[in-house]
Amino acid sequence: MISLNYRDSRPIYEQVKDGLRRLIVSGALRPDEKLPSVRALATQLAINPNTIQRAYLELESEGYIYSVAGRGSFVEERTAADKARRAQLSEQFRALAQELTALGATRESLIALLPPAGDAGDDKKEETT
Amino acid sequence: MISLNYRDSRPIYEQVKDGLRRLIVSGALRPDEKLPSVRALATQLAINPNTIQRAYLELESEGYIYSVAGRGSFVEERTAADKARRAQLSEQFRALAQELTALGATRESLIALLPPAGDAGDDKKEETT
């Protein structure tokens, strides 16, 4: 389900977060689907349950999952998380574009770096940020 | 010349780096202009010379300044540094655009986030990355 890379300098809980987020965004994990329990995933990855808990906590605060004490953790409906993350990434995107422009990059050269038009994510209808 | 913010969680050497880089990119420091010596700047900011040295070392490795033993450190011609940084930022830009697209952002919505066309940086003729 998720693989850890101990050579990676990034903390384990972030690798877990990214792995789960990827599975969620890609649709491999469906909304309301049950995630592995904190202890189960910890055992599988041979790390401490608290590390998993931290990943789950942050994913919850970012709107990707929701947790119920005694029951488990589940995938959140995507709309909320997507909107929040898109807003965050859009701001980064804007700042990056501004700096590149200040460094002399042309508008056309930036547009050339954008992904081709045809291949949107999966489903969902488009909305402008 | 540079101000430190101890509330900022970023390390001091990075604040020094960013401050100098800003002065260089903005043109406040001209190419071949002499930077304050490691010891002088350390005294002025009331920090250890090694911290300044680290900032200078990294700025040099990134192409913003060059140092000559016995003489001092000087502002590098901008072209080299700009190209290196543009390459680095362009990759970030590309990855960011890709993730935003996966989240459902349209190509048009990303283009709308780019700075308006008219106002390039300062001088220098345009080159495509």
Place this chain on the structure above:
DNA sequence: TTGAGTGTACTAAGCCAACTAATACACTTA
């Protein structure tokens, strides 16, 4: 030539935040 000022290199130590671990508690459900 000499001395002051410069960059550079190295080692050691302290500090602190981030990370991980261990344990205990509270909740849900069969």
Place this chain on the structure above:
DNA sequence: TAAGTGTATTAGTTGGCTTAGTACACTCAA
């Protein structure tokens, strides 16, 4: 009730940052 779950608290470890001290080689003006 018992097993499985999320949650909270505390403690230990680690690595990055910073400082300190020392030393060396170079440049340049007096």
